[in-house]
Amino acid sequence: MARVPASPTSPAPTASAAALKKMLARREGLMGPNAPLFYQQPLVIARGKGVWLHDAAGRRYLDAYNNVPHVGHCHPAVVKAVQRQMSRLNTHTRYLDAAVLDYHERLLDKFPRRLGRVVLTCTGSEANDLALRIARQQTGHQGVIVTDWTYHGNTTAVAEISSAYNPAPTPPHVRLVRAPQADSGAGADAGAAFVADVRQAIADLRERGFGVAALLIDTIFSTDGLHAVPKGCVKQAVALVREAGGLFIADEVQPGFGRLGSCWWGFENHGVVPDLVTLGKSMGNGFPLAGVVGTRELIAGFRQEVMYFNTFGASHAACAAGSAVLDVIDNEDLLANAQAVGEQLLVAMRGLRDAHTCIGDIRGQGLFLGVEIVQDRQSHAPDADAAARIVERMKDAGVLVSKIGRHDHVLKIRPPMPFGSRHARLLVQALDRALQMPR
Numbered sequence: 001m002a003r004v005p006a007s008p009t010s011p012a013p014t015a016s017a018a019a020l021k022k023m024l025a026r027r028e029g030l031m032g033p034n035a036p037l038f039y040q041q042p043l044v045i046a047r048g049k050g051v052w053l054h055d056a057a058g059r060r061y062l063d064a065y066n067n068v069p070h071v072g073h074c075h076p077a078v079v080k081a082v083q084r085q086m087s088r089l090n091t092h093t094r095y096l097d098a099a100v101l102d103y104h105e106r107l108l109d110k111f112p113r114r115l116g117r118v119v120l121t122c123t124g125s126e127a128n129d130l131a132l133r134i135a136r137q138q139t140g141h142q143g144v145i146v147t148d149w150t151y152h153g154n155t156t157a158v159a160e161i162s163s164a165y166n167p168a169p170t171p172p173h174v175r176l177v178r179a180p181q182a183d184s185g186a187g188a189d190a191g192a193a194f195v196a197d198v199r200q201a202i203a204d205l206r207e208r209g210f211g212v213a214a215l216l217i218d219t220i221f222s223t224d225g226l227h228a229v230p231k232g233c234v235k236q237a238v239a240l241v242r243e244a245g246g247l248f249i250a251d252e253v254q255p256g257f258g259r260l261g262s263c264w265w266g267f268e269n270h271g272v273v274p275d276l277v278t279l280g281k282s283m284g285n286g287f288p289l290a291g292v293v294g295t296r297e298l299i300a301g302f303r304q305e306v307m308y309f310n311t312f313g314a315s316h317a318a319c320a321a322g323s324a325v326l327d328v329i330d331n332e333d334l335l336a337n338a339q340a341v342g343e344q345l346l347v348a349m350r351g352l353r354d355a356h357t358c359i360g361d362i363r364g365q366g367l368f369l370g371v372e373i374v375q376d377r378q379s380h381a382p383d384a385d386a387a388a389r390i391v392e393r394m395k396d397a398g399v400l401v402s403k404i405g406r407h408d409h410v411l412k413i414r415p416p417m418p419f420g421s422r423h424a425r426l427l428v429q430a431l432d433r434a435l436q437m438p439r
């Protein structure tokens with residue numbers, strides 16, 4: 001078993017400072033400035049296996065952050081499936097192939113019967129872009145309602161609704177509402193406030209002639225800060241949107257494929273079946289694979305009017321990767337693992353909260369947890385600097401986590417799904433030590 005170093009303050013024996021500087025300059029020279037990077041001293045990762053990443057100097061890090069390698073970095077079943085398919089054939093959907101159809105069928109089996117069609121893409125951004133396109137075409141409306149600190153991707157249409165990382169003014173056909181937040185620092189009426197905001201947004205969009213094409217939400221409200229969501233409020237908001245002729249689009253790019261442990265999809269928590277569901281990230285375990293699942297009527301209506309073709313979406317190799325991911329999730333019982341280890345982590349984090357007053361709420365579900373870092377529990381004032389320090393110290397101690405939320409003060413814990421009990425203990429130990437260190 002890997003050991004978290006006893007002295008987490010000692011710098012990681014990674015690439016030399018000079019080599020790192022040279023690589024950073026080269027990167028900027030090629031990619032331009034401000035291309036995002038993790039950590040003050042960025043990592044040069046050379047390989048990965050399961051829940052471990054190894055840097056170029058041979059040091060290993062416990063990965064408690066990355067969700068794209070859903071079934072574990074370089075899972076042999078996925079690697080083998082892709083290698084085999086790539087060495088045989090990899091083309092697109094304009095030729096017939098039973099294995100490609102098998103994957104579509106297996107994926108749809110994971111959804112309620114109402115959602116009987118799927119269109120595959122390569123990225124979550126493309127999936128959300130396509131879902132918006134379907135919603136607008138099928139409803140005849142333009143307006144979209146989203147939460148006010150969220151991320152849904154990087155195409156032009158999707159950047160317009162990604163309030164968290166887009167400094168451009170919100171376009172007139174987009175309405176932002178506050179995510180429902182029933183955490184200890186927020187009001188008790190968070191659910192009612194969310195529904196009232198959605199009602200207001202609908203009225204406003206209609207008055208201005210846009211109508212409502214969709215309410216589009218990340219069903220775990222991850223970028224928003226992983227807030228506790230009052231039961232029933234999403235369902236009520238969806239009912240209002242449907243009454244106004246709009247659709248409910250569930251973005252499952254973050255919570256999907258069992259990350260929450262008790263369910264395959266985050267929308268199950270809200271007791272409402274969406275009209276369209278968008279998928280990505282974890283779906284191909286690193287192979288670009290994403291898509292939109294929807295009702296038969298919506299997808300048929302769209303397809304009849306639009307020639308939608310995606311060169312790489314649903315390629316043979318992508319479907320082989322996706323199929324292997326479904327196999328591994330089931331064969332390794334990864335939902336049960338997410339639920340059990342997630343509960344273990346919640347209990348341990350609550351224990352840490354008793355010892356460290358800078359911990360505010362402990363949020364999340366399954367293997368998607370948030371630890372809020374505050375200045376003190378009375379004011380509940382966010383402490384982004386402390387959160388940033390903790391992330392750096394944990395990295396120095398060999399454990400990778402990140403941050404989310406409007407104030408960038410919620411530690412984001414979202415490991416590959418085979419994260420086990422012993423990994424959870426290492427994570428909690430490293431967090432405890434990072435919290436004990438002086439400012």
Ligand SMILES: Cc1ncc(COP(=O)(O)O)c(C=O)c1O
Pocket residue numbers: 122123124125126128151152153154218251253254280281290
């Ligand atoms: C909730 C959510 N939706 C969509 C996307 C976009 O996915 P991609 O980066 O694959 O385009 C992301 C990416 O972080 C996301 O977090």
